Amino acid sequence: MSQSALTRVFYRRGVPIWRDVVVLQWIAQIVSAVLVIVFLIFFVSNVLRAAEARGLSLGYGFIDTASGFPLPESVLPYDAARPFGYAFLIGILHTLKVSVVGVVLATLLGTVTALARLSTNWLVNKIASVYIEIIRNIPLAVQLFFWYFAVFQQLPSVQESFELPGPIFFSQRGLYMVWASPTATFGFWMVFVIAGVVLAVVLYRVLTSYQLRTGRTTYPIATALIVLIALPVVGWFLAGANPLSKTVPVLGKFNFSGGLNLTPEFTALLVGLVIYTGAFIAEVVRAGILAVSRGQFEAARAVGLSPMLVLRLVVLPQALRVIIPPLISQYLNLTKNSSLAILIGYPDLFFVGRTTINQAGRAVPVFILVMVSYLLMSLTTSAIMNVYNRRIQLVER
Amino acid sequence: MTMSTASDTMTRPPSALGPIKWLKKNLFSTWPNTVLTFVAAAVVYFVLKGVFTWVFVSAKWDPVTNSLKLFAVGQYPTGELWRVGTILLMVSFLMGVSWSLWGGTVRTFALALAVALGVIALLPVGLEKMGWTLRLWFLANPILTGLGYLLGRAPVVKSRWLLIGWVLSFVLTIFLLRGFEGNETLPVVETGLWGGLLLTFLLALIGIVASFPIGVLLALGRQSSLPVVKIFCTLFIELVRGVPLVTILFMFSIILPLFLPENIRIDRVMRAMLAMTFFAAAYMAENVRGGLQAIPRGQYEAAEAVGLNAFQTMLLIVLPQALRAVIPAIVGQFIALFMDTTLAIIVGLVELLAIGKSILNSNVEWLLLDSEVYIFIAAVFWVFTYSMSYASRRLEVALGVGER
Numbered sequence: 001m002s003q004s005a006l007t008r009v010f011y012r013r014g015v016p017i018w019r020d021v022v023v024l025q026w027i028a029q030i031v032s033a034v035l036v037i038v039f040l041i042f043f044v045s046n047v048l049r050a051a052e053a054r055g056l057s058l059g060y061g062f063i064d065t066a067s068g069f070p071l072p073e074s075v076l077p078y079d080a081a082r083p084f085g086y087a088f089l090i091g092i093l094h095t096l097k098v099s100v101v102g103v104v105l106a107t108l109l110g111t112v113t114a115l116a117r118l119s120t121n122w123l124v125n126k127i128a129s130v131y132i133e134i135i136r137n138i139p140l141a142v143q144l145f146f147w148y149f150a151v152f153q154q155l156p157s158v159q160e161s162f163e164l165p166g167p168i169f170f171s172q173r174g175l176y177m178v179w180a181s182p183t184a185t186f187g188f189w190m191v192f193v194i195a196g197v198v199l200a201v202v203l204y205r206v207l208t209s210y211q212l213r214t215g216r217t218t219y220p221i222a223t224a225l226i227v228l229i230a231l232p233v234v235g236w237f238l239a240g241a242n243p244l245s246k247t248v249p250v251l252g253k254f255n256f257s258g259g260l261n262l263t264p265e266f267t268a269l270l271v272g273l274v275i276y277t278g279a280f281i282a283e284v285v286r287a288g289i290l291a292v293s294r295g296q297f298e299a300a301r302a303v304g305l306s307p308m309l310v311l312r313l314v315v316l317p318q319a320l321r322v323i324i325p326p327l328i329s330q331y332l333n334l335t336k337n338s339s340l341a342i343l344i345g346y347p348d349l350f351f352v353g354r355t356t357i358n359q360a361g362r363a364v365p366v367f368i369l370v371m372v373s374y375l376l377m378s379l380t381t382s383a384i385m386n387v388y389n390r391r392i393q394l395v396e397r
Numbered sequence: 398m399t400m401s402t403a404s405d406t407m408t409r410p411p412s413a414l415g416p417i418k419w420l421k422k423n424l425f426s427t428w429p430n431t432v433l434t435f436v437a438a439a440v441v442y443f444v445l446k447g448v449f450t451w452v453f454v455s456a457k458w459d460p461v462t463n464s465l466k467l468f469a470v471g472q473y474p475t476g477e478l479w480r481v482g483t484i485l486l487m488v489s490f491l492m493g494v495s496w497s498l499w500g501g502t503v504r505t506f507a508l509a510l511a512v513a514l515g516v517i518a519l520l521p522v523g524l525e526k527m528g529w530t531l532r533l534w535f536l537a538n539p540i541l542t543g544l545g546y547l548l549g550r551a552p553v554v555k556s557r558w559l560l561i562g563w564v565l566s567f568v569l570t571i572f573l574l575r576g577f578e579g580n581e582t583l584p585v586v587e588t589g590l591w592g593g594l595l596l597t598f599l600l601a602l603i604g605i606v607a608s609f610p611i612g613v614l615l616a617l618g619r620q621s622s623l624p625v626v627k628i629f630c631t632l633f634i635e636l637v638r639g640v641p642l643v644t645i646l647f648m649f650s651i652i653l654p655l656f657l658p659e660n661i662r663i664d665r666v667m668r669a670m671l672a673m674t675f676f677a678a679a680y681m682a683e684n685v686r687g688g689l690q691a692i693p694r695g696q697y698e699a700a701e702a703v704g705l706n707a708f709q710t711m712l713l714i715v716l717p718q719a720l721r722a723v724i725p726a727i728v729g730q731f732i733a734l735f736m737d738t739t740l741a742i743i744v745g746l747v748e749l750l751a752i753g754k755s756i757l758n759s760n761v762e763w764l765l766l767d768s769e770v771y772i773f774i775a776a777v778f779w780v781f782t783y784s785m786s787y788a789s790r791r792l793e794v795a796l797g798v799g800e801r
Contacts, residue, residue, distance in 0.1 A: 029625035036629055043656040050655045121430050122423035123437045137782040138775045139736035141750055146775065149757075150767035336641035342743060350643060363651050371640050371648075378639040 091352030110281025135279040148268035148344040176249035179260035189243035192235025200224040265346035288323035328385040471592015489538040493545020511539035588666035592747035601735040604673030612681025637679035650744040688719035728789040
C-alpha cells in the first residue's frame with residue numbers, strides 16, 4: 001500500500017485517527033453505550049431465567065385481581081377483595097396525605113423556629129438552637145421509633161384518654177378531635193369559596209398592575225381580602241342549611257364516635273416528620289433571611305417604608321430567592337422520608353408495595369411501580385417548585 | 398463569658414456589657430420581650446425538671462446497662478472480640494500519628510477519642526460487668542494515641558505513608574472482622590453476627606469509601622461533553638436521588654438476587670453495603686460536581702496552554718482542587734449516611750436501632766421501657782453526629798473553603 005493511500009484511510013485533517021479527538025470521543029461514547037446495554041441485557045436475561053425457573057410472573061395482569069391483604073387504615077373504603085391496583089392507589093394517597101400535611105406543618109414550624117433563632121431575646125434564641133441541634137443529629141428512624149413505641153403506644157387507654165381543650169383526646173387509639181364535616185349544601189358553598197379565591201387573585205393582580213401603571217392607590221390587598229371573605233360568607237347564608245356541621249368526639253362504650261380520628265401510626269409519622277424536617281427548614285429560612293444584607297433594611301427604612309412594608313417588599317422577595325431551592329429539597333426529603341412509615345405500620349406506598357411482594361412474589365413489576373411512583377412525585381414537586389423559583393429569581397439585565 | 402487572657406482583654410471591644418446591662422439588652426429590652434423571657438424561662442424550667450427527674454429517678458436503665466455489649470458489637474462472638482479491640486487500637490494509633498502530622502481538626506478528633514476511651518476504661522461504676530481485661534483494652538487506646546503522636550513527630554514519617562496506613566487499616570478491618578476459611582486463629586465470623594454500633598460504622602464507612610470513586614466518575618461523566626455518557630450519568634444520578642433509600646435497600650435485598658446468575662450468592666450484610674454504596678454514589682456525584690463547577694475556566698485554559706491533555710488536566714489540575722473544596726460536603730454526607738444506616742433495620746440487619754428493638758422484646762420486664770432504650774440510642778447517635786458536624790465546621794474554616 002502506498003503512503004498516500006495509508007494517509008487517506010488513517011489520517012483525517014492531518015491527524016492520525018487514533019489521536020483524533022472527534023474519533024476518540026465517538027469511540028468512548030460507543031464503548032460506554034455498549035457497556036451499559038450489555039449490563040442491562042445481563043440483568044434482564046437473569047431475571048427472565050429466574051422468573052421462569054421459579055414461576056414468577058413479570059406482567060402487570062395482577063393489578064385487577066383481588067389484593068388479598070387488609071390495610072390497617074384507609075382514606076377510601078377498602079377490603080381484601082378489592083383489586084391490587086386500588087390498594088396501590090390508596091398507598092399513594094396515604095403518602096400524599098402525610099407529605100402534604102407534613103410539608104405545611106413543617107414549613108410553619110421551621111419558619112417560627114427560624115424567627116426565634118433570629119430573635120434578639122437570648123433565651124428564645126438558645127431554645128430554638130438547642131431544638132435544631134438535637135433534632136438534626138438524631139436519625140429520623142430513631143425519632144419515629146421513639147414517637148410511636150415510646151409515646152403513642154404508651155398513651156392511656158380510650159377510657160382514660162388525655163384531654164386537651166377543643167376537645168382533643170389522645171389515647172392508644174390515636175387522636176380524636178373536634179372537626180367540621182360537610183353536609184348536603186357543602187358543594188354549593190364550595191363554589192362560592194373557590195370563586196372568592198379566584199376573584200381575589202385576579203383583583204389583586206389587576207389592581208396592582210393598575211397601581212404600578214398609573215401611580216394611583218388602589219388598595220389591592222384590602223380589596224382582595226374583602227372579596228376572599230365576603231363571597232364565602234354570602235354563600236354560607238344563601239346555602240340555607242349550614243354547609244359544615246361541627247362533630248365532636250363522644251366516648252362510647254369501646255371507642256369514640258364522631259370527630260376527626262387520626263390513627264397513632266399516622267400521628268406518630270406526622271409528628272416525627274414535621275419535627276425532623278422543621279429543624280432543617282428553620283436553618284434554610286434563617287440562612288435566607290441572613291443573606292439579605294443589613295443595608296437593605298436600612299435603605300428601605302430611609303426611603304420611608306414602614307417595617308411591615310420593608311419585610312414584604314424588600315426583605316422577603318430577596319430572602320425567598322435564597323430560601324426556595326434548598327426548601328424544595330427539604331420538601332422532597334420529607335416526601336421520600338415518609339417511606340419510613342413501614343417502620344411503624346402506616347400503610348403508605350412503600351408499605352403496600354412491600355406487602356404485595358410478600359404476598360404474591362411479583363417482586364419486579366411491583367418494585368418498578370413503586371419506584372416510578374416515587375420518581376413521579378419527586379419530579380412533579382420539583383417541577384412545580386422550579387417554576388415558582390424561576391418566577392421569583394432575579395432577572396439580570 | 399469570662400476574660401481569660403491578656404490578649405483576650407486587649408482585643409475585646411470597649412462596648413462589652415456588664416452582666417446587668419447584658420440581661421437588660423438580651424432578655425428585658427422591651428415589655429413584650431420581658432414577657433417572652435418569663436414564658437420561655439418557665440418552659441425551660443419545667444422541661445429540664447421533667448427530664449432530670451425522669452433520667453435520674455423514674456427511668457429504669459436496666460435494658461441499657463445490661464446490654465452494652467450488644468449495643469456495641471451485636472452478636473459478635475465474645476471469644477473473637479479481641480479483633481474489634483485490635484481495630485480500635487489501630488484507629489487510635491493512626492489518629493495519634495494524624496494528630497501530629499495534620500493537626501488542626503484531626504487534633505480535636507484524636508483527643509476526643511483518646512479521652513472518651515480513657516474515661517470508659519477508668520469509669521468507677523460497673524466493676525462487676527466490666528472486668529479488668531476489658532478496662533486494659535480501653536486504656537491501651539489513649540496510650541497508643543500518645544505513642545502515635547510521638548512517632549508522627551519523627552521526621553521520617555511522611556504524610557503519604559499515613560494515608561497509605563489509613564487505606565490499609567480499612568482493608569485490614571474488613572479481613573480481621575470476617576476472618577478466613579479454615580483458619581485456626583482467625584475463624585470466619587459470619588456477617589450475620591456483625592451488629593450494633595460496629596455495623597452502623599461499617600455500613601457508613603464502606604458506603605462513603607466505596608462510593609467515592611464511583612461518585613467522582615459519575616460527576617465527571619455528568620460534566621462530560623459526550624452526550625451518551627452525560628445522559629447515562631445524569632439518568633443514574635437523578636433516578637437514585639428521586640427515590641427513598643429504603644426502596645434501594647429493599648431492591649438490593651429482594652431484586653438483586655434475581656438479577657444475578659444462580660451461582661452468585663451475596664449475603665444480607667453485603668447486599669445492604671452495596672445498596673448504601675449505590676445510593677451514596679449519586680449524592681457523592683452531586684457533591685463532587687459542586688466542586689468541579691467551582692473551578693474557574695482559567696484553570697482549564699492555563700492547563701491547556703501549558704500543553705496538558707484533557708486527561709492530565711483533570712487528574713493534575715482540576716480534581717485536586719475540586720476534591721479539596723468538597724471535603725466538608727463529603728463529611729456532611731458521611732454524617733447523613735451514618736444516620737441513614739438505621740434504615741438497614743428494614744432489610745433485617747441488626748444495627749444499633751434493631752438491637753434496641755430486639756433487646757426490648759428479649760425480656761418481659763423490659764417490654765414497656767421503649768423510652769429508655771430509644772433515648773439511649775438517640776443519645777449515642779447524637780454524640781457521634783454532633784461531634785462530627787462540629788469537626789466538619791472547624792474543617793471548613795481550616796480549609797478556607799469559600800474564602801478564596
